[in-house]
Amino acid sequence: MNPPPKPVAPSIEGPLKVALLGCGVVGAQVARLILDQADDLAARIGCPIELVGIAVANADRDRAGLERALFTTDAPGLVSRGDLDVVIEVIGGVDPCRELLLTAIEHGASIVTANKALLAAHGQELFDAAERRGVDLYFEAAVAGAIPIIRPLRESLVGDAITEVMGIVNGTTNYILDQMCSTGASFADALAEAQSLGFAEADPTADIEGLDAAAKASILASLAFHTRIRGDEVYHEGIADLDSSDVAAALAMGFQVKLLAIAELTDDDTVSVRVHPAMVPNDHPLASVKGANNAIFIHSREAGSLMFLGPGAGGAPTASAVMGDLVTVARNRVRGVAGPATSTYCARKVAPIGEAMSRYFLRFEVRDEPGVLAGAAQIFAEHRVSVQTVQQSTAEAVARDDGLSATLGMLTHEAREADLQSCVRDLAASDFVCGAIRVLRVVGLGA
Structure with missing residues (x-):
């Protein structure tokens, strides 16, 4: 000892x-x-x-x-x-x-x-x-x-059992996505404006690739779940691959797009911690977080839901x-004393991203011909991904050398990430899908 x-x-x-x-x-x-x-x-x-x-x-x-x-x-x-x-x-x-x-x-x-x-x-x-x-x-x-989030996790809520920490922890990406959603700006234009206003560095890689948010997510998850979690253990996706069509599709369905850090305690007592873009319903508190602000939710068994909001960067x-x-x-x-030490007594394992549970919105171009919906539905069913709603946009039908195509949008129920990714691979390999499949996770709708 x-x-x-x-x-x-x-x-x-x-x-x-x-x-x-x-x-x-x-x-x-x-x-x-x-x-x-x-x-x-x-x-x-x-x-x-x-x-x-x-x-x-x-x-x-x-x-x-x-x-x-x-x-x-x-x-x-x-x-x-x-x-x-x-x-x-x-x-x-x-x-x-x-x-x-x-x-x-x-x-x-x-x-x-x-x-x-x-x-x-x-x-x-x-x-x-x-x-x-x-x-x-x-x-x-x-x-x-300036948001007091570390001390509540380290001291104020140390007698409670935290089950989830989720929120916007990077002001640069929130500003960029807010501009894309509110003004229709392209990613490149929104990034350039963020740089001109001092919200983004000359080299914005750490922000737009999700690395900065992943480091913060590891700190929050370590405190919340009393488990040492390194930054390189956090799955991360950035926002550089988002385009105006992704944002427009989300807005049309009543969603905003945000880069979220999510840390959850799973049913098997592992920790799922990840950073990625997500669609958030307009009536969700995170959807209203504008500009370079941050906002973080904490869910605990006794205190319930708490939200912390404020400026997340700047001198x-x-x-x-x-x-x-x-x-x-x-x-x-x-x-003549020292404050409380940071406890990491649990040593919980970090769950791989494939085990994460989420809802998803998929958007892809298909041949405009009979049997396409049935074929897509069969692939989803084979991978245990349940579809809640289907949208088919005939207004976006375009002529191709081999016939007309239309755009399908599919909102799923909660599914395992690995199952969803397998479903996407089989859809992409099918003979009725034309081009890339755009996927966004959906947060705030429940299971």
Whole structure:
């Protein structure tokens, strides 16, 4: 049995010493808040705090309102100086952040981070190191910006049994899809607008391919189900392959298209965690989440359904979450304690995507001739996929070299992902389907 964690040693001779790693949009805002709100922070914490250093790549660049004497390019030297109470990390990425934070923990500093990629890849290593050293590791800003979602999962609902976490956790993709749904913009045009407004990076790959959302989903699922889930264990699809026809078909049926992160506790006590686009009914709360906002549902056995909504990105919202963690961690240092550890005692398995259950909407072009509907229905039945409604658009019938074709739309009841994919493969191989089969999962309609 491991010995109990060594209590942290608070700085009682003077102010708590804080170091900052990174001074971009979020880091600069955090630094200014620490300096500008020094008196208020001291009153809330019970002790003054002092920003003693900021590690950056270029220490000579002018940063308005921040003294150059604070800056250093020697991040390893800063985190290993030995007298730090808190290290705040807002650099992002896995390297060199992993080694920097492990070094800071080894030297007795508590950690506040906004780094979802690092936590998704190496969270357990960091949590274990912090617990051994008896220091805090807080990360509210890593998921959903200003929305308080980590603390409710980690503390407020820890006495309940959570069964599902689902929502919009990436503001960039929500803005793009909102533009496509509300204005009819193409994906390329909506992405370009998001970039021009600062909602999307110059390289938007992590957002539009679902990687950012997958990292956040792994963190939420790990907390909700007390199981360490890495980011690379999360199935993810992005939105780059969606086109205007997908959105138009969804709108015509009374749906919005959203990129969702979904983590569910299954009947056999495994965890299904995935990120993908989905059709959401217009009367569902997630359908009304506009722009770059995030929204997350939590379903638990005792509390029922809870929804958290707000700005999910940006310098000020993310800095707000960082500052909340800073106050909490600093209060713990003053008291000489560490906050609750993150529990991963369940060790549940992550279910493969093929075992996930969902409803689906399929849209595909078929030959406009007798027997097509019967043939399609037979394929669905062979794969145990039950069809609820069928739409045939004769208005979209087009002439082909080998005759006319029309568009079929099929909404299914809940089915297993593996069965649906087998059904799609057989439909594509049939002699009556012309071209690609478009598939969107459907959320919010029940089974």
